[in-house]
Amino acid sequence: MRFTRRAAVAVVGVAALLAASACGGSDDDGGGTGSTKVEVFTWWADGGEKAGLDGLVGTFGTACAGQEFVNGAVAGGAGANAKQVLASRLQQSDPPDTFQAHAGAELLDYINAGQIEDISADYETWGLKQAFPQGLIDNLTVDGKIYSVPANIHRANVVWSNKTVVADAGITADPKTMDEFFAALDKVKAKGITAPLAIGKDWTQLMLFESVLITNLGAEKFTGLWNGSTDWNDPGVAKSITDFKRLLTYTNSDRDALDWTDAEKLVMEGKAAYQLMGDWEAADLDAKKFTDYGYFTFPGNGGTFQWLADSFVLPKGAKNVDGTKCWLKTVGSAEGQKAFNTTKGSIPARTDAVPADYPKYQQAAIADWKSQTPVPSCAHGSACSQGWQGAANSALGAYSSNGDDAGLQKALVAAATEFAKK
Ligand code: GAL
Numbered sequence: 001m002r003f004t005r006r007a008a009v010a011v012v013g014v015a016a017l018l019a020a021s022a023c024g025g026s027d028d029d030g031g032g033t034g035s036t037k038v039e040v041f042t043w044w045a046d047g048g049e050k051a052g053l054d055g056l057v058g059t060f061g062t063a064c065a066g067q068e069f070v071n072g073a074v075a076g077g078a079g080a081n082a083k084q085v086l087a088s089r090l091q092q093s094d095p096p097d098t099f100q101a102h103a104g105a106e107l108l109d110y111i112n113a114g115q116i117e118d119i120s121a122d123y124e125t126w127g128l129k130q131a132f133p134q135g136l137i138d139n140l141t142v143d144g145k146i147y148s149v150p151a152n153i154h155r156a157n158v159v160w161s162n163k164t165v166v167a168d169a170g171i172t173a174d175p176k177t178m179d180e181f182f183a184a185l186d187k188v189k190a191k192g193i194t195a196p197l198a199i200g201k202d203w204t205q206l207m208l209f210e211s212v213l214i215t216n217l218g219a220e221k222f223t224g225l226w227n228g229s230t231d232w233n234d235p236g237v238a239k240s241i242t243d244f245k246r247l248l249t250y251t252n253s254d255r256d257a258l259d260w261t262d263a264e265k266l267v268m269e270g271k272a273a274y275q276l277m278g279d280w281e282a283a284d285l286d287a288k289k290f291t292d293y294g295y296f297t298f299p300g301n302g303g304t305f306q307w308l309a310d311s312f313v314l315p316k317g318a319k320n321v322d323g324t325k326c327w328l329k330t331v332g333s334a335e336g337q338k339a340f341n342t343t344k345g346s347i348p349a350r351t352d353a354v355p356a357d358y359p360k361y362q363q364a365a366i367a368d369w370k371s372q373t374p375v376p377s378c379a380h381g382s383a384c385s386q387g388w389q390g391a392a393n394s395a396l397g398a399y400s401s402n403g404d405d406a407g408l409q410k411a412l413v414a415a416a417t418e419f420a421k422k
Helices: 004-011 014-020 047-063 082-091 105-112 120-126 134-140 163-168 178-190 202-227 235-248 260-268 280-287 321-332 334-341 360-371 386-402 405-419
Strands: 037-041 068-071 098-102 148-150 158-162 274-277 293-297 304-308 310-313 373-376
Touching: 037 047, 037 321, 047 068, 047 280, 047 321, 047 334, 098 105, 098 321, 105 310, 105 386, 120 321, 134 148, 148 321, 158 163, 158 260, 158 280, 163 178, 163 293, 178 235, 178 274, 202 235, 202 274, 202 304, 202 373, 202 386, 235 405, 260 274, 260 280, 274 280, 304 360, 310 321, 321 334, 386 405
Parallel strands: 037 068, 037 098, 304 373
Antiparallel strands: 098 310, 148 310, 158 274, 158 293
């Protein structure tokens, strides 16, 4: 398996996580064939993420009568904890009936490790080849086979703001360049808000850094960082580290201890003006009844849409194959995608969705997805394998405390050398 080293490290402490997981085991259903329970493993345990999952579960209940949803969620943004538990369970041949995996390189990890089933024939039966855009189908296809059903398209490169804090600082327009962003941050700081840009730990820092890379490299060169056509020694990477370092001076000093929702709270409470986060934040703010928020594409990212897609798989050795297939069919259906995405902040992967059915933010995202240039995300698995993602998260985590510019670039070069095209 490609992410062996990381998975091996992950096993340490996994027992504690398994114990903390509400529904960590899958053997509470009597096991064996004939089970009517479908254990769905995600990291959507709270707020807007849970609301999205609940929507899907509602549709599943209607469409798959006789099957019972079992919630295997393990809390922690971006699957920081869930992925460790999952790796351990897969190693022990104790898979859940289905689990959440990002389309793209992350999914390839599971395919190459032989851990998930080819469901191409079901795609034909369920009419999914026509339902999803060709670009997404191409992304999901490996050697002519498809292994997962995407539930959505999320966007990563969005800045969320507290409108009152921004207005109080005299900012009248969303910043469109890095210079304008620094100027806006200075204005908020001048109002006595010492950390105007809220951020959390490693993977949230990687997201911010990726946005800065998109600004400095542009869509094509940024994508090239992950497919081998752009050198990580590029001066644009060095410039991005400089910009990123400056951005960090506007962030909360306890960042390495916070999850994305803790950073989001700083924005909601008016202790910060801005946060870079994926558009699950729209759903989460809505779920928390915070309405005073604005959003804009990260300054300098122009017409790029940094995408990721949550998809569900059929693991080898799933106990309830029929029930799982009904879950997957529901995930890909028009009803399932609507129930899920209207409350998750994402947009449907299907092309037949009706924008008017969606909240205002998603309507704008649906339009952007059609017109803008897609770029992948490493923090959320569409660009890089789990091993590479782990190395990038560690590099950013180390940089957060040591601020060693050359050290960061060197670590990123080393990660690319180790993990690219494996
Ligand atoms: C992403 C996932 C999103 C959202 C986010 C924060 O990796 O694709 O659906 O859950 O993590 O936890």
